Amino acid sequence: MIRFIRAYAVCFILSVMLTGCMEYPESPEAARAIPSLSPEEQKQLYDEAKLAAEAGDAEAQNELGLMYDKGMGVEQDYAKAMEWFQKSADQGNAKAQFNIGVMYFNGDGVAQDYAKAMEWYQKAAGLGNDDAQYEMGELYYYGLGVSQDYASAIEWYKKAAEEGNAVAQHDIGFMYRNGQGVAQDYATALEWYKKAAEQKEASAQFELGLMYAYGHGAEQSYGEAAKWYRLAAEQDHSGAQNNLGAMYANGHGVRQDQKEALKWYRLAAAQDNEVAQFNLGEIYENGAGVTRNYAEAAKWYQLAADQGDTDAQYKLGLMYAEGRGVAKDQAKAEELLQQAAAHGHEEAIKALSH
Numbered sequence: 001m002i003r004f005i006r007a008y009a010v011c012f013i014l015s016v017m018l019t020g021c022m023e024y025p026e027s028p029e030a031a032r033a034i035p036s037l038s039p040e041e042q043k044q045l046y047d048e049a050k051l052a053a054e055a056g057d058a059e060a061q062n063e064l065g066l067m068y069d070k071g072m073g074v075e076q077d078y079a080k081a082m083e084w085f086q087k088s089a090d091q092g093n094a095k096a097q098f099n100i101g102v103m104y105f106n107g108d109g110v111a112q113d114y115a116k117a118m119e120w121y122q123k124a125a126g127l128g129n130d131d132a133q134y135e136m137g138e139l140y141y142y143g144l145g146v147s148q149d150y151a152s153a154i155e156w157y158k159k160a161a162e163e164g165n166a167v168a169q170h171d172i173g174f175m176y177r178n179g180q181g182v183a184q185d186y187a188t189a190l191e192w193y194k195k196a197a198e199q200k201e202a203s204a205q206f207e208l209g210l211m212y213a214y215g216h217g218a219e220q221s222y223g224e225a226a227k228w229y230r231l232a233a234e235q236d237h238s239g240a241q242n243n244l245g246a247m248y249a250n251g252h253g254v255r256q257d258q259k260e261a262l263k264w265y266r267l268a269a270a271q272d273n274e275v276a277q278f279n280l281g282e283i284y285e286n287g288a289g290v291t292r293n294y295a296e297a298a299k300w301y302q303l304a305a306d307q308g309d310t311d312a313q314y315k316l317g318l319m320y321a322e323g324r325g326v327a328k329d330q331a332k333a334e335e336l337l338q339q340a341a342a343h344g345h346e347e348a349i350k351a352l353s354h
Contacts, residue, residue: 037072046073053084061088062096069099069108078109089120094127101132114145125156130163137168150181161195169196170204177207177216186217197228205232206240213243213252222253233264241268242276249279249288258289269300277304278312285315285325294325305336313340314348321351 037045046067052060065084068077082103088096101120104113118139124132137156140149154175160168173192176185190211196204205228211217213225226247232240245264248257262283268276277300283290285297298319304312317336320329340348 039073042067042073044073053087056091058088058091058093058096061085061091062093062099065096065099069103078103082109089123092127094124094129094132097121097124097127098129098132098135101135105135114139116145118145125159128163130160130165130168133157133160133163134165134168137171141171150175152181154181161192164199166196166199166201166204169193169199170201170207173204173207177211186211188217190217197231200231200235202232202235202237202240205229205235206237206243209240209243222247224253226253233267236267236271238268238271238273238276241265241271242273242279245276245279249283258283262289269303272303272307274304274307274309274312277301277307278309278315281312281315294319296325298325305339308343310340310343310345310348313337314345314351317348317351 046064049060049064049067053064061084065081065088067073068081068084070076082100085096085099085103089100097120101117101124102108103110104117104120106112110116118136121132121135121139125136133156137153137160139145140153140156142148154172157168157172157175161172169192173189173196175181176189176192178184182188190208193204193208193211197208209225209228209232212221212228214220218224226244229240229244229247233244241264245261245268246252247254248264249261250256254260262280265276265280265283269280281297281300281304282288283297284293284300286292298316301312301316301319305316313336316326317333317340319325319333320336321333322328334352337348337352341352
């Protein structure tokens with residue numbers, strides 16, 4: 001049976017992953033990325049920033065700190081980066097204050113210190129810096145440098161969201177969907193996901209697709225689900241690519257089209273999405289819109305099984321037991337079935353008992 005990704009709790013922090021949880025935060029980046037420039041242009045930018053920074057310009061001091069942090073136009077030097085961020089921060093520059101927080105969070109040129117990171121994020125957040133407000137929410141959500149506190153996390157996320165921070169808007173939707181720090185409320189979750197989705201936040205677009213597919217917070221609509229999946233899929237969101245493929249395979253909200261299903265599954269599988277890899281295995285095993293090919297099915301099941309997908313472990317175990325697409329190997333079959341059974345896969349448990 002073709003599988004949809006059903007998890008609402010898409011992992012996010014700065015990058016988005018597909019699982020059923022909020023993932024441990026990745027290191028935040030400095031407040032503004034240096035544009036892509038040639039070495040000569042980088043050096044010129046560095047010289048100009050240095051001249052202005054030495055004259056006391058707070059923005060230039062922050063820019064110079066970024067250049068030392070990234071090694072743009074000058075050799076990377078975290079100590080120098082911190083020095084210039086500090087000069088800028090002392091003049092009340094919120095971006096520089098945020099960047100000092102980032103350095104303490106990452107342990108770049110200083111000992112990693114979440115409490116120090118929070119101290120600097122809070123200074124920047126007080127000046128309306130939405131990146132810092134968002135990171136304050138992250139620290140409270142995960143209990144880094146402070147006791148875990150979902151209510152405080154959502155409070156800070158809302159401050160960032162009100163400044164237009166799309167990731168914060170997504171995360172508020174997540175918390176309302178899951179009842180973390182607030183009463184569970186699908187309708188409110190949908191509202192926040194929409195705010196983020198309208199800013200092209202791919203994980204929010206994906207989750208809107210899920211909510212419309214299952215009628216949570218809105219009337220069930222496969223057409224709306226397919227629309228939002230497509231928007232996220234076009235941004236390379238692997239979960240949305242898989243689910244859009246499943247919509248084409250089943251003719252839900254779109255005209256049934258196995259070739260389109262195959263296209264979207266392949267795009268998701270190329271990003272190591274194990275559900276899409278499993279679905280490709282099913283397509284080739286059953287010959288759905290393609291010539292039946294057990295060897296190709298086994299290849300995709302193996303990729304999914306290697307990522308711990310129990311359905312794929314079960315299916316591949318049967319293929320080894322029967323010698324379909326692979327050399328018959330009873331020991332390998334039992335190994336795979338035991339892996340699936342160890343995680344409660346009922347059909348694998350039954351197969352082992354016979």
